[in-house]
Amino acid sequence: MKNLIVLCSLTAIIAACATTSEVEKNYDKVMLNLLKTDFISKGPATVERILTQDDVQKACSTFTSANSDKVSEAIQKSQLSTIKYPSDSNYLGSWSEGEKIAQNGRGMQSSDEVGGVNGGNCYACHQITKAEISYGNIGPSLYHYGKLRGSNEATLKYTWAKIYNSQAFTACSNMPRFGHSGILNEKQIKDVMALLLDPASPVNN
Amino acid sequence: MKPKLVITALLLLNAFSYAHADGSSSDEIAKYRQILSEGNPAELWEMRGEELWKKKAGPKNVSLEQCDLGKGPGILKGAYVELPKYFMDVNKVMDLEQRLIYCRTTLQGLTVKQATAVPFGSVGHPSDIEPLVAYIAAESRGMAIKISTKHPLEKEAYEVGKRLFYYRAGSHDFACATCHSQDNKRIRLQDLSNLVNKSDAQKTYTTWPAYRVSQGEVRTMQHRLSDCMRQQRFPEPKYASESMTSLIMFMAKNADGGIYDAPALKR
Numbered sequence: 001m002k003n004l005i006v007l008c009s010l011t012a013i014i015a016a017c018a019t020t021s022e023v024e025k026n027y028d029k030v031m032l033n034l035l036k037t038d039f040i041s042k043g044p045a046t047v048e049r050i051l052t053q054d055d056v057q058k059a060c061s062t063f064t065s066a067n068s069d070k071v072s073e074a075i076q077k078s079q080l081s082t083i084k085y086p087s088d089s090n091y092l093g094s095w096s097e098g099e100k101i102a103q104n105g106r107g108m109q110s111s112d113e114v115g116g117v118n119g120g121n122c123y124a125c126h127q128i129t130k131a132e133i134s135y136g137n138i139g140p141s142l143y144h145y146g147k148l149r150g151s152n153e154a155t156l157k158y159t160w161a162k163i164y165n166s167q168a169f170t171a172c173s174n175m176p177r178f179g180h181s182g183i184l185n186e187k188q189i190k191d192v193m194a195l196l197l198d199p200a201s202p203v204n205n
Numbered sequence: 206m207k208p209k210l211v212i213t214a215l216l217l218l219n220a221f222s223y224a225h226a227d228g229s230s231s232d233e234i235a236k237y238r239q240i241l242s243e244g245n246p247a248e249l250w251e252m253r254g255e256e257l258w259k260k261k262a263g264p265k266n267v268s269l270e271q272c273d274l275g276k277g278p279g280i281l282k283g284a285y286v287e288l289p290k291y292f293m294d295v296n297k298v299m300d301l302e303q304r305l306i307y308c309r310t311t312l313q314g315l316t317v318k319q320a321t322a323v324p325f326g327s328v329g330h331p332s333d334i335e336p337l338v339a340y341i342a343a344e345s346r347g348m349a350i351k352i353s354t355k356h357p358l359e360k361e362a363y364e365v366g367k368r369l370f371y372y373r374a375g376s377h378d379f380a381c382a383t384c385h386s387q388d389n390k391r392i393r394l395q396d397l398s399n400l401v402n403k404s405d406a407q408k409t410y411t412t413w414p415a416y417r418v419s420q421g422e423v424r425t426m427q428h429r430l431s432d433c434m435r436q437q438r439f440p441e442p443k444y445a446s447e448s449m450t451s452l453i454m455f456m457a458k459n460a461d462g463g464i465y466d467a468p469a470l471k472r
Contacts, residue, residue, distance in 0.1 A: 027361065031368040031451075038446035045440045050374040057378055063371040108376040108438045124392045136392045138384070176377040183376060 042110035060172035072171035080168040082180045083161045091156040091193050095203075098195030101188050102128055108183065118183050120192055125175070128195065129202040138174055146197040147204040159196060163189050247339055247416035247468035250423040254340025257333055263313025272308035274301065274341065281344040286465050289454045291356040298362040300450045302427050305337055324444045325428050328421070335423045338414055339468045348465050350411065352458045359454070362447075366455030369448060370400070375438040381452070383437075395472075400456055407463025410456050415471040423468055426453055 032051075041047045056075055059067060067075075104119025106112050122128055125138040149155045161168055164179030178184040184192070195201050258269045274284035275292065289300040295307060302324075309320040326332030354360045373380040384392060385400040398409040414425045430449050434442050442449050 024364075027364040027368060030361065031365045031372070031448075034365065034369070034446070034448040034451065035372075038443050038448035039434075039440040040443060042441045045375065045435075045438055047440050049376065050372075050439055053372075053374050057373045060378070061368075061371050061373045061380065063367065063382070110435050110439075110441050134393045136390070136395075138387075138390050138392070138397075174383045176379070181376050181378070 043112055044108045044114050044116075045110040056167055056172075067171060075171035076168055079165045079171075079177070079180070080161070082177075083164045083168060084179065084186075085157065085160060086186055086190065091160055091190060092151075092198055093187060093190030093194045095191070095194040095198045095201035097188075098191035098193070098201070099129070101184065101192055102195060103132075118188075120178060120184055120188070122192065131202060142196060143203060145203055146199065146201065149197075151197045151199075156193070156197070159193060160189065163192060245416055245468065245470045247414075247423050247470065250336040250339035250416070251343045251468065252336075252340075254336035254338070257337050258340055263309065263315045263319075265312065265314035267312055269305075269308055269312060269337075272305075272312060274304055274308075281341055283345055283348050285342045285345040286348045286350045287352065289359075289362060289450050289457060290353055291359050296358075298356075298358050298450060298454065300426070300445070300453045301338055301341060302334060302425060303445045303450060305334065305341075306445055321444055325424070325431075326422050332422075335414070335425060338425045339423045342414055342465075342467055345465045346467070350407070350457060350460050350463045350465060352454070352461055354454075354458060362451045362454040363458050365448075366451035366453070369452050370455055377438045379437040379439075381433065381437070400459060403459065403462075406456060406459035410460035411463040411465045412467050412469035412471070414467055415469040417471055419472055426456075 035051055036047065039047050039050065053061070056079065059071055059075060101120040102122035104117075105121040105124060107116060107118025107121075122142075123132055123135045125136045127135045127137075127141040127143050130143060145159075158169075163184070165177040166173040166175035167177060176183055179186075179189055196203055198204070261268050271278045273279075273294075274281065275287055275290050276282070276284050285301060288304070289298050291298050292304070292307075297303075299307065306317060306320045309315045310317055321334075323330055323332040324334050326335050352359075354363045370381040370385075373383070381400070384390065384397050387397075388399045388402060388405070390397045390399070399405040400409065413429060414423050416422070417424050427444060427449055430452055431442055431444075434440075
């Protein structure tokens with residue numbers, strides 16, 4: 001019930017902030033119609049999925065101006081409430097499995113199989129270990145992530161939440177909402193957590 | 206035909222038959238080294254495109270030489286740098302690939318299905334479209350990109366393209382803008398162009414189509430966008446659809462003034 005209220009208020013704020021003219025509304029309409037007519041569902045990437053934007057995707061598709069603080073706060077609040085922490089309160093899995101997930105860029109593409117195992121593709125955007133030099137820079141470096149922060153309860157919880165739903169802390173972050181959107185499962189997130197936080201992980205050496 | 210191109214062509218044929226015989230990848234690499242020292246293999250596509258342009262074909266057995274790409278029938282020079290644009294005869298905005306479909310169906314009598322049968326070539330299944338685009342685009346080399354958004358439908362294509370560019374959706378919440386709206390970003394080691402920054406947009410837009418070394422084919426903007434959509438976790442865009450023309454319109458307009466320098470050579 002609480003989630004519902006947060007979501008509704010987010011919708012209301014976004015609606016109230018919209019000041020698009022009739023002409024611009026028409027461009028929006030043409031664009032949405034093209035999404036329906038010009039794309040073909042293939043593998044796990046379906047037309048249905050891109051047509052059903054959630055409130056966050058909608059708010060983050062704006063280009064006329066940055067979202068107001070009020071909208072950003074509403075997004076973060078609503079997304080924080082989506083986070084499911086590990087059922088057994090155990091946050092760390094295997095760092096070596098986490099490394100494989102970080103390397104794997106497959107999953108949910110039209111060229112991938114339906115129901116296949118998704119990767120996290122963390123290296124696409126982040127530096128993580130020192131050994132892997134092929135890393136992107138859309139996100140910050142995560143090298144020495146655990147060494148710099150330790151692994152107290154607050155750090156564990158925050159890191160879990162950030163991977164699960166990055167928009168709980170940064171509205172319209174470029175980072176996928178790995179847990180919330182069902183890209184990585186609980187075990188996989190534990191493994192990525194271990195890659196970042198396990199003192200034995202190459203990230204922290 | 207320049208002698209250097211003949212040599213390149215022969216080397217290509219040689220390398221293909223050799224690779225076919227034992228499938229050795231080091232020979233493939235040797236082939237590329239050789240070709241790169243000779244020039245851009247895209248020249249072979251340009252030559253084939255010229256032949257296809259001038260050859261009588263289709264049920265009507267006519268060439269494409271009377272095709273109007275926006276500058277008048279048969280005028281190729283400067284056509285590519287003004288596309289996409291509004292065409293009165295169809296009351297639509299078209300990019301080059303859509304316009305080629307139009308000419309091949311109206312002039313040559315092909316069906317749309319025939320005219321779009323192989324948009325993207327592969328070994329053993331060459332595309333007629335990629336060479337035609339390479340040939341036509343090359344005729345604009347050295348000219349400035351000059352995109353009109355004066356006609357209401359041109360303006361609409363640009364505005365719709367912009368909205369598509371920023372539209373976040375799908376499993377990963379990605380939009381084109383996720384990767385292509387900031388300076389100096391990379392995916393792994395691959396540089397990403399900021400397509401809303403004029404100089405970056407110019408650098409990118411003026412170098413397509415391109416011979417992709419990793420694919421051994423000349424690829425057009427339609428192919429580039431299609432592969433972006435795949436990585437964006439979007440469904441497959443229909444070839445030469447209005448949505449892709451709109452996106453191309455947005456990119457092309459952002460690159461206005463850039464000096465065209467393609468077909469180029471890319472990774």
